[in-house]
Amino acid sequence: MMTHMNDYSKELAFAKAIALKAGEIITKNFIHSTITTKSNLTPVTETDLAISKLVIEEVRKNFPNHEVYDEELQHESHNAEFIWVCDPVDGTIPFSHHIPTSMFSLALCHNGEPVVAVIYDPFMKRMLYTKTKSPSYMNEKEIYVKPGKFILGDFIFGIPYWNLDFDTNKYFKLLFDKKIRVTYVESIVYQSMIVAIGISKAMVIIAASPWDRAAAKMIIENAGGICTDENKKRLTVFGNPKYFIATNKEVHNEIMEIVQKCLQK
CATH class of the missing domain: 3.40.190.80 (D-Maltodextrin-Binding Protein; domain 2)
Known part of the structure; x- marks a missing residue:
């Protein structure tokens, strides 16, 4: 069955597995991480680069016809039919100062529209994910935005x-x-x-x-x-x-x- 005709269960399982591996790298390097500054004044660490490399290698191995659009190593083009869009460490500034609010993010886009999405908080082990025509979940439990108008204290x-x-x-x-x-x-x-x-x-x-x-x-x-x-x-x-x-x-x-x-x- 062609990838774009299925329900993306295989791709979601892949993304969740990558998120766990990325989370291990983030938590392992949390206390000791070297930071440098890019030309656009945003920070980057060896953790960002290691996770970017992991994602690119795993996508090439498992989905050779897919491309990767990634913050650190590969973001020149986004014209392919299937593109994995990755932020290896979103929140590099808090990460580099040992503040545990950084996240891993990975989405598969088909013709520019997300069809699989995973974000992972490795410090609290909160994995949020969804796919086309599916609810969103956190750790197997369905999640919903908070309903209602604003009230005092919101x-x-x-x-x-x-x-x-x-x-x-x-x-x-x-x-x-x-x-x-x-x-x-x-x-x-x-x-x-x-x-x-x-x-x-x-x-x-x-x-x-x-x-x-x-x-x-x-x-x-x-x-x-x-x-x-x-x-x-x-x-x-x-x-x-x-x-x-x-x-x-x-x-x-x-x-x-x-x-x-x-x-x-």
């Missing part, structure tokens, strides 16, 4: 502070006026996990790169959430969205109103 994740066209001060004020708190973790995938498992109702962050959002967006959507860009369009893996907005269905319009007011046209 908080959302994300501070889109990197983009100069976003008025962060106004963002804080509009949220605080609604008695909504804002918090932040230096890992897009970790913050996405918090939305997917129903802890926070919303997240507003910079869209960053395809490997930051490929798996996370599919897991949130299959858990009942909505993922859009700043123009209210469904978030894509490839393309150039500036912001990654993830919410439940009840608060999406309210959050989008706030985001629109903070964009400096």
Whole structure:
């Protein structure tokens, strides 16, 4: 049976196995890790590189017709029919400072759309995963985004502070006026996990790169959430969205109103 005609169970099992191997590398190197800075001022460690190498080698061995689009070693093209999109260590800054909030992320995309997604928190052993036409799960238990409108004491994740066209001060004020708190973790995938498992109702962050959002967006959507860009369009893996907005269905319009007011046209 051709890969694109099956239900992707084989590919999901592969991704989960790779996530466990990546998690072992992350936890093994957690205390002692050498960090260098790339030309774009983002950090990289030997752990990032080791996991990238692992993913590329395993994909070539198990799916020779597939390509890899990876943060560290291989991201020149994303035009193949099947592409594995990988972030080996999302949250390299906390990882390099021994803060345990880094995640592994891997998604298989078919013609640009995720069909398999896995993110893994190796410190708490939380593996979130999904595939086409399937719910999202964490460690074999189905997960759902947190339902309902905002109530007193709710908080959302994300501070889109990197983009100069976003008025962060106004963002804080509009949220605080609604008695909504804002918090932040230096890992897009970790913050996405918090939305997917129903802890926070919303997240507003910079869209960053395809490997930051490929798996996370599919897991949130299959858990009942909505993922859009700043123009209210469904978030894509490839393309150039500036912001990654993830919410439940009840608060999406309210959050989008706030985001629109903070964009400096």
